[in-house]
Amino acid sequence: MIKRRQNPRIPDDEMFAIRAYIEAHEGENEIDEDLLKVHHDESGNFGKYTREEFFDAIKEFRGDLAPGVILSGIMVELALERLEKGTDLLAMAEYSVDIPDAIQLLTKCTSGNGKLIIHETGKYALTLFDRKTGKGIRSFVDSKNLEKFPLLNKWIMHEARISRDEMPDLIDSIISDYDSIISVMKVVVSEDIYEDIGEEDSFIMCPLCFEPMAAKYGDKCAFCKGVSPFESVG
Ligand SMILES: [Zn+2]
Helix, strand or coil: CCCCCCCCCCCHHHCCCEEECCCCCCCHHHCCHHHHCCCCCCCCCECCECHHHHHHHHHHHHCCCCHHHHHHHHHHHHHHCCCCCCCCEEEEECCCCCHHHHHHHHCCCCCCCCCEEECCCCCCEEEEEECCCCEEEEEEECHHHHHHCHHHHHHHCCCCCCCCCCHHHHHHHHHHHHHHHEEEEEEEECHHHCCCCCCCCCEEECCCCCCEEEHHHCCCCHHHHCCCCCCCCC
């Protein structure tokens, strides 16, 4: 069993996608204390990438070295290190900014293959979990030490824009101090979040414009219903 984190900042009613993995195991002797000690690979590698290669990959993928993708990358690694080998991996991002990019760079979970679920709670958190059981590891920003790191605090809480001059210090602090601001917890992800993954959509031809479309969106397309996000200009 895992020791339950006493974390008043995460009220139960906010944990609608996740319930803590606290039952089904018994005996204090089985507590794996090391599991909750955040410790990223000392080599500084990110999966198949060295740190420098990962930074290059971020720039290549999205055009800028976003500190949020660096932090998310560490969060991905912290979760991966704690998952059993052979896990049929799914990923859930709780915020659509930055986190999905790190997941897609470091795992085979992508928006396109459906294995990356973006379930917005607005929190800087991600969960990697086993499709067969829903069991996984959630990495999240833990505020208990955040104020000890003023630059990280300013950035994470969006108190002010990070200047160009501050950026190297911010990245350095992410790399050096992440273990003070990231925590991990065991979770079981609710099945309704991921049960439809991999199911093939059935398709129809829109009867008005004759473009193929997934049938689950209605008997004619959004454009022909007049609710399209664009208008034709010739
Ligand atoms: Zn149509």
